[in-house]
Amino acid sequence: MRCTCGAQLLPxxxxxxKCGKPQRDLGPVEPEPVVVAEIAPPxxxxxxxxxxxxxxxxxxxxxxxxxxxxxIQLVPSPLLGMIWMFFWLTVAGFVAxxxxxxxxxxxxxxxxxxxxxxxxxxxxxxxxxxxIALAALDTNVIAKMTEQVRxxxxxxxxxxxxxxxxxxxxxxxxxxxxxxxxxxxxxxxFVGGLPMLGGAICAKVLxxx
Numbered sequence: 290m291r292c293t294c295g296a297q298l299l300p301x302x303x304x305x306x307k308c309g310k311p312q313r314d315l316g317p318v319e320p321e322p323v324v325v326a327e328i329a330p331p332x333x334x335x336x337x338x339x340x341x342x343x344x345x346x347x348x349x350x351x352x353x354x355x356x357x358x359x360x361i362q363l364v365p366s367p368l369l370g371m372i373w374m375f376f377w378l379t380v381a382g383f384v385a386x387x388x389x390x391x392x393x394x395x396x397x398x399x400x401x402x403x404x405x406x407x408x409x410x411x412x413x414x415x416x417x418x419x420x421i422a423l424a425a426l427d428t429n430v431i432a433k434m435t436e437q438v439r440x441x442x443x444x445x446x447x448x449x450x451x452x453x454x455x456x457x458x459x460x461x462x463x464x465x466x467x468x469x470x471x472x473x474x475x476x477x478x479f480v481g482g483l484p485m486l487g488g489a490i491c492a493k494v495l496x497x498x
Contacts, residue, residue, distance in 0.1 A: 292307065292310055293310065294308040339404040341408065345392060349388050349389045350411075354381060354409050354410075355416065357378060358413055358416045358417065360377045361373065361378075381410075381413065382403075382405070382488035382491070383406075383488065385408075385484070385491075386402045386492050387495070389405060396496060397492045398492060398496075399493050399496070401492065402490075402491055402493070403485045403492070405488050406486065406488020407484065409488065410480050410481030410484035414480040414481055417480060
């Protein structure tokens with residue numbers, strides 16, 4: 290068997306050893322399969338913790354605090370004023386945890402629920418402090434407060450130079466400042482504690498569900 294160039298070919302030769310001409314139709318060359326390595330997806334990010342850096346937690350706490358303070362102002366009667374405040378402050382923390390769960394899909398632990406309730410309570414206290422600061426600028430409000438203190442002292446039958454000196458101190462700028470600072474401390478302890486309780490209760494209820 291010879292090639293067109295005249296060279297003598299070996300049996301079953303695919304190419305001419307002289308000119309390199311192919312001696313038979315080899316057909317299409319199938320490409321080698323490309324092996325694609327599977328890349329594992331990155332692990333899911335852990336849910337954000339409850340803190341003031343968590344924007345959703347801050348927005349939820351501020352919303353519930355504003356609604357709670359608004360509802361607290363609608364006191365049905367002076368006798369029910371404290372119970373009314375206890376109720377809505379606790380509900381504010383409860384609702385804050387519930388709304389956060391609905392918006393994020395995250396189930397909070399009892400500790401995280403209490404933390405979100407505390408954030409709600411801080412906002413409640415700040416709103417109340419704004420009201421107190423505005424009231425302190427009104428001399429009529431201060432006069433009414435000191436008059437109420439005098440009436441309570443008179444009803445209890447207490448009198449004397451020490452009592453009179455204490456009442457005069459309350460009417461002075463230093464006494465007014467003392468009352469405002471004392472109110473701030475009570476607000477941050479009392480107003481912040483009840484929403485914490487409500488938040489912890491809601492987290493426990495959602496945990497059971």
